[in-house]
Amino acid sequence: MMIKIKSSMGLEVIGTSDRIFEHIDEHEIFVGIGDNNTRQRIYESLETVGAHIPVLVHPSAVIGDQVNIGKGTVVMAGAVINCCTNIGKGCIINTGSTIDHDNCIEDYVHISPGVHLAGSVRIGHGSWLGIGSVVSNGVNIAKECKVGAGSVVIKDIIESGVYIGTPAKRLR
Numbered sequence: 679m680m681i682k683i684k685s686s687m688g689l690e691v692i693g694t695s696d697r698i699f700e701h702i703d704e705h706e707i708f709v710g711i712g713d714n715n716t717r718q719r720i721y722e723s724l725e726t727v728g729a730h731i732p733v734l735v736h737p738s739a740v741i742g743d744q745v746n747i748g749k750g751t752v753v754m755a756g757a758v759i760n761c762c763t764n765i766g767k768g769c770i771i772n773t774g775s776t777i778d779h780d781n782c783i784e785d786y787v788h789i790s791p792g793v794h795l796a797g798s799v800r801i802g803h804g805s806w807l808g809i810g811s812v813v814s815n816g817v818n819i820a821k822e823c824k825v826g827a828g829s830v831v832i833k834d835i836i837e838s839g840v841y842i843g844t845p846a847k848r849l850r
């Protein structure tokens with residue numbers, strides 16, 4: 679049985695996601711889905727039909743000079759992004775994370791709460807950094823990686839996979 683939700687957090691629910699395309703001329707549309715692959719799939723279908731996709735930045739986030747942020751990316755409360763960093767589209771920069779200078783965060787990455795990235799870090803397309811993980815300066819992480827909660831990455835990760843621990847090692 680399908681339960682019809684009429685409102686959420688004080689906002690009227692106007693339909694399900696499969697009816698989203700009916701609304702692209704009336705509203706900006708933001709994809710608030712945590713799973714990187716699902717977020718990418720829906721984002722791309724919206725992009726194809728010319729939907730207006732905003733960037734969302736919480737007022738308490740601190741964004742430095744010469745920072746570029748792609749459409750469909752959300753920067754949550756207390757996040758700090760330092761100068762000369764590029765962030766792709768459809769990313770989640772989650773609560774209280776810090777991304778230092780000259781980083782390159784590719785599309786559809788999720789930086790979980792409390793992650794710290796040092797200077798000149800590169801995070802590949804679709805990767806997910808678990809809560810409280812740390813990446814040392816100058817380190818590159820390949821596309822579609824998962825880095826476990828609390829892990830510390832001190833060397834480049836060149837193959838997609840799941841990495842855990844301090845220092846981070848490949849789980850699978």
Ligand SMILES: CC(=O)SCCNC(=O)CCNC(=O)[C@H](O)C(C)(C)COP(=O)(O)OP(=O)(O)OC[C@H]1O[C@@H](n2cnc3c(N)ncnc32)[C@H](O)[C@@H]1OP(=O)(O)O
Pocket residue numbers: 772790791807808809810824825826827828829840841842843849
């Ligand atoms: C607002 C939000 O909620 S944002 C989302 C925040 N959530 C997160 O950050 C979660 C991050 N996810 C993790 O850390 C997960 O444990 C993953 C993705 C790394 C691995 O998950 P799974 O594949 O399900 O691994 P699983 O739980 O089976 O563990 C496999 C082994 O790795 C170990 N392990 C798993 N995660 C970690 C970790 N973060 N650090 C150290 N060891 C770990 C387990 O203890 C287990 O070891 P064992 O075989 O010796 O018992």
